[in-house]
Amino acid sequence: xxxxxKKAVLDPQGVAVENSLKALGFDRVRQVRVGKYIxxxxxxxxxxxxxxxxxxxxxxxxxxxxxxxxxxxxQEAGV
Amino acid sequence: xxxxxKKAVLDPQGVAVENSLKALGFDRVRQVRVGKYIxxxxxxxxxxxxxxxxxxxxxxxxxxxxxxxxxxxxQEAGV
Numbered sequence: 001x002x003x004x005x006k007k008a009v010l011d012p013q014g015v016a017v018e019n020s021l022k023a024l025g026f027d028r029v030r031q032v033r034v035g036k037y038i039x040x041x042x043x044x045x046x047x048x049x050x051x052x053x054x055x056x057x058x059x060x061x062x063x064x065x066x067x068x069x070x071x072x073x074x075q076e077a078g079v
Numbered sequence: 080x081x082x083x084x085k086k087a088v089l090d091p092q093g094v095a096v097e098n099s100l101k102a103l104g105f106d107r108v109r110q111v112r113v114g115k116y117i118x119x120x121x122x123x124x125x126x127x128x129x130x131x132x133x134x135x136x137x138x139x140x141x142x143x144x145x146x147x148x149x150x151x152x153x154q155e156a157g158v
Contacts (some may be wrong), residue, residue, distance in 0.1 A: 026132065028132075031118070053105065079117070
């Protein structure tokens with residue numbers, strides 16, 4: 001899953017990365033935003049249940065819903 | 080782009096998140112890995128040139144090639 005700051009929230013880490021990239025000569029870079037990327041394995045009876053669990057984890061621990069958005073993709077592992 | 084620790088590298092942040100999730104009752108969670116997610120806009124004449132630039136940025140600044148892997152997707156913005 002990807003956890004990113006909401007668009008309206010200032011991202012100082014993104015600004016710092018953007019400035020560093022420009023200092024290295026990448027002068028066509030804009031709007032750098034830095035977020036978190038989390039990979040995990042989860043046992044669940046089906047896809048819907050897995051989605052529910054991931055959403056609950058995101059809300060309860062992994063993201064701060066006041067300032068962050070999250071998105072995720074599910075991928076079935078071999079049984 | 081997503082920047083993740085190589086599989087062979089210990090990820091203490093992932094372990095901490097996994098333990099916290101378990102403490103919250105998500106006891107079927109395994110193999111949590113925490114990485115960085117970076118979004119940016121880039122002007123480039125074509126897709127190949129954009130890919131080249133993103134790879135160079137990843138190698139030179141955004142990832143540590145000794146311990147991290149990176150992957151990315153390109154998406155064309157409206158002109």
